[in-house]
Amino acid sequence: MDIRRATTVTELLAAGHLYDTPPREDWAARFLAAHGHVMLIAYVGGVPAGFVSGIEILHPDKGTEMCLYELGVDAPHRRRGIGRALTLALLDIARERGCCGLWVGVEGDNEAALATYRSAGAGDDGGFRMLAWEFGEGASDR
Numbered sequence: 482m483d484i485r486r487a488t489t490v491t492e493l494l495a496a497g498h499l500y501d502t503p504p505r506e507d508w509a510a511r512f513l514a515a516h517g518h519v520m521l522i523a524y525v526g527g528v529p530a531g532f533v534s535g536i537e538i539l540h541p542d543k544g545t546e547m548c549l550y551e552l553g554v555d556a557p558h559r560r561r562g563i564g565r566a567l568t569l570a571l572l573d574i575a576r577e578r579g580c581c582g583l584w585v586g587v588e589g590d591n592e593a594a595l596a597t598y599r600s601a602g603a604g605d606d607g608g609f610r611m612l613a614w615e616f617g618e619g620a621s622d623r
């Protein structure tokens with residue numbers, strides 16, 4: 482297993498089967514161009530088997546921290562340490578970039594994700610509820 486940071490649209494699109502929905506080329510290009518956006522892809526036999534994305538966020542009283550946006554491992558490759566290795570690799574990058582920490586929001590019943598983050602050293606930071614505003618179909622179509 483080999484973990485590499487994606488630097489091209491082609492790499493981001495080739496991992497499309499791992500995302501929730503098919504990627505768009507223009508959004509992939511914007512992701513790469515956006516400051517502090519990181520995508521690491523795990524390859525098994527040269528084929529994308531998992532990914533983790535992280536985004537740096539900045540606030541006047543907090544400096545820079547990284548949010549683990551998404552983590553996913555293709556079902557046939559789960560329980561082999563890939564999710565943990567991706568999380569640890571993102572932690573290394575966050576430290577290299579001078580972030581003061583890394584956090585992730587996890588649904589309370591996602592045992593696989595909770596176990597993965599804990600095995601990578603995360604501690605519980607309390608429960609919270611997430612509220613959202615939906616802007617409707619096509620709203621992010623730019």
Ligand SMILES: CC(C)(COP(=O)(O)OP(=O)(O)OC[C@H]1O[C@@H](n2cnc3c(N)ncnc32)[C@H](O)[C@@H]1OP(=O)(O)O)[C@@H](O)C(=O)NCCC(=O)NCCS
Pocket residue numbers: 551552553554555558559560561562563564565566585586587588591592593594596597598600
């Ligand atoms: C969560 C996910 C990425 C884990 O990936 P993975 O490659 O299977 O995880 P790993 O093999 O690295 O496992 C890491 C640790 O978690 C544990 N773990 C993994 N899946 C588990 C499960 N279903 N139940 C209990 N423990 C589990 C492993 O035993 C391992 O523990 P250890 O380090 O003490 O041995 C994967 O299950 C997945 O893609 N799920 C769907 C997407 C998702 O929920 N993403 C997270 C969103 S917040």
